[in-house]
Amino acid sequence: MILLEILLLLFLIFCALAAVFAKNLVATVIIFMSYSSVMAILWILLQSPDLAITEAAVGAGVTSILFFLALRKLNQLRGVDRDDET
């Protein structure tokens, strides 16, 4: 059990580093999703199912969707004239 927890923690740290150093922003967000899922698993191990459900729905769900949509919006804005904002 302790070994599993340590492995998961190491994986978390690995995910965090990978998310920070990833070259592609979309990849960053995907790694962040997996980070959130692993965090949810850890919270199950810590006997906090309330937190695990919330983190899985918020971290891996809504936050990531927001990130994807924002990235998409940013890339769509690429062609827009810069001074359209007054």
Added chain:
Amino acid sequence: MMKHDGKPQHLFDRFMRWAEGEDPNQDREVAEDPERAEFIEYLEYIDSHEFLDFGAYRLMRYRERKAKGITQPLPHSSGQGQSVVISQSRIPGRRYRPGRLRSLIRLYRIASIFVAIVMMVTLLGVVLVMPQFGDPDAPAVNEVSERYLEQGVEETGAINAVTGMILDYRAFDTFGESTVLFAAAMSVILLLRHPGRPAATEGSGDLILHRMGMLILPAVMMFGIYVILNGHLSPGGGFSGGTVLGCGLILSALILGRSRMEILLPSKRITKLTVICLLAYGVMKGYSFFTGANHIGWDIPKGTPGAIFSGGFLLPLNICVGIIVGCTMYTFYTLFAGKEE
């Protein structure tokens, strides 16, 4: 998939294209924009040097641009007639001084690396002397948490001690938290909504998404509603269930397309629903704070612990929180998914 010289298009590629705001079914076109090229070049440079770039590259580009005589790379925003008047009367200010900026940036980076390392070492020192992990005699296990666990069922009617705690014992925090969410939703609306423009109509014609979505959507919605309604009996509650519900709403918007979703749930109605739920929450909790503090009789029946209708205000509170959270998540989605132009 139709005109790709017979090359199969991977799902990931399609996803990447979608994420970049292109139509995944179209061929990729790269616009020749010098600004963008410079930007990409810069990003590539940053990527290869990551943390080691002390602003040097930026400086190089700036000098080059200056040498070419492009001192005014940004056409500034029109529509501020007054500012033109100012600009003539103003004495020339200090110019942009690259050297100073570079040293500042270097100082800032070195300082922040230093701060981060110091912080890490300190915190490691702190956690090693803290009460041990999993220790049943840790200071945090005291009369406060004992009462939540031992008398929570009689006092709040909730079997789930966490729900009992956040919605009854420490309800003021939770009201503040819902207000945070409301404030964030209002802020994002203020930042991203353009009232003059119609909502984007973006029907998704993707067959896989449609079929699969239709398959899992009822399950997601049911799960969300279950988690909300059983918040005081099982793990979960308004926040987790509301988020799941929000995901369900987002999924249905993806399946049906924004235009149809706008007919079903107009954004005005979403805001109104959020406001009404938050008000209901505030009034319910305000009533119980007032009666509690003034020791006026408290006559909301608690019900049998374990039954769905138990726990006094907990069930309606959970429903309110669930609706607030779900609607807020959906509002975030609509605002971020809406096209600008």
Added chain:
Amino acid sequence: MNFIQNIPFFSLFLILLSAIASPFLSQKNGALRLAQGVQLAVTLLSGWLLTELWQTGTSFTYQMGHFPAPWGNELKAGPLEALFAASFSLVMLLSFTGGTRDIQRDIRPERQGMFCLLMQLLYAALLAMVYTNDLFTAYVFIEIAAITACVAVVAKESGKSVVAAIRYLVFSCLGSGLVLLGISILYCVTGHLLMEDLGEIIAQLVSGGTYMVPLTAAALLMTLGLSIKSAQFPFHAWLPDAHASATTSASAILSGLVLKGYIVLLIKLIVRVFGDSMLISIYMDDLLFLLGLTGMLFASVAALRQEDVKRMVAYSSSAQISYIFLALGLGSRAGTAAACFQILAHAFTKPMIFVGAGALIRAGRGGHYWSDLRGAAWRDPMAGLAFTVGGLSLCGLPLLAGFSSKYGLAVAALAAEWQTMPALFGIAASSVLNATYYIPAILAIWGKRAEREQLLHHTVQDYQIAIVCFLVCNVILGMGVGPLFEVIYQGLELL
């Protein structure tokens, strides 16, 4: 239970519920009028609370819900909290009134209602920080304040303000992250979140010498987080842009109140949770003192170099915040009292300057630079008067609020040990620096223009009423030092 004890709860819920309900208002300016009405009501209620508590010399706790303190949430109010609540409400009302025209000019009509809503939430968060007796509640309301304050900056919608807002958000997220970490560590070693219980257990731990490292770290983290949020000197990078690019009301509120809200919380932490003896044993007071001293000088020097009026005033805010930290760093009751007085003095002076500067900028055709404002005061003498009196007050002209607070600070410094000389030197040098940038500014706005311009208005405007109120408050603060310090000392005893 006395009815009057419900006032903190009533004011918080009145503000929150009216703010939440305000999207239902349909008529033009409805949200603005509602906000002003609520602010007026809360000012009167808090004033009533203040007089009652001062006369009886008591403080009370208000249990939020059916469960007593360590289990439920709790508010606590004494004379000091009531004083802060009353003056914050008054400043809020006056800043709103003073900036109405700028709100209407700077913010799109359809967004004005939303802006008022968010400012009301900010106001509720400030009052909650003043009244709360629970650390986690404080954290939640700190976050509300962070989000709404950031939007207050960005509501003006110029590119500059968006950049300023994002820097502001980065810094305030950092600050609240540190505060949350500090709260977690404290909870881990004590098992409490209520300030009084925390204080007791910390006193036991300190006398027993256990868990000193976590306690020190928690104290440092929370102080660091709160000083980042209140723009104390090495962390003030976000402040000038954020305050300079917001609309007038927002600048006034951010500068006059939001920074102070965090400091009120810090004072409560110092007095109620950690206690003087523990902080002295970990040299926290010396740290605060040095931060304050350097901040006073550096921020003033930076203000000297600004050409934009609002930026200069914003830098001067950072310098004034440093006075508060200096006073807290004296580590004595007198020092804390001086800090409280400085909070009040600055809360009434800086919004006045911002309202005056806003009106002057309007009179000077919208230019922010000194060269555009030459002679602007002749076009709008009331605004010129506000700027002049505010500036002179910060320079330390007797009978004005700034002088009294410097006086209180100097008296507190005289009783200190090694800090006396540096503190006196710092106060003197910073006053001279203040004068060096405010007096040329005042001379510039009253300077003659080539052609004599007409007065802008002949009727009384609402912002002029606000300025008159600010002036009166400033003079009251300047003259009524004795009774005010009495209230503050009484409040600190009961905090």
Added chain:
Amino acid sequence: MAELFIQQRFYIGAVLLFTIGLATLFLHPNLIKKIIGLNLMDTSVFLFLAAMGYIEGGRAPIVTLGSETPAYINPVPGGLVLTGIVVAVSTTALFLALTCRLYRKYHSLNLDIILMRAKEEKEDHGQ
């Protein structure tokens, strides 16, 4: 020493994650990465809190109605984390919205570039 490290594994992991998040928030010029850093920082504090509530052999705080009372974990940190998660998602949404606005104006996600362009714009304004 090694035993202590293994015993406090959750706390140490949380501290490392906190540092990574903090450094990213400070150092990375890219705004999206900054937001990721902020989220890492927040979740690490939540991990810290959740680990603090755990008690060896404890069960989730869903009280079983019956005579015997098994050991439960401490419910307080759970409630605090629940609040914290919602606060974190609100901040993230606001941050992303601001990022979109900035990108529309300055066409860059790099905060250094944005600051430089804003500065140039201001000075050009001034001239």
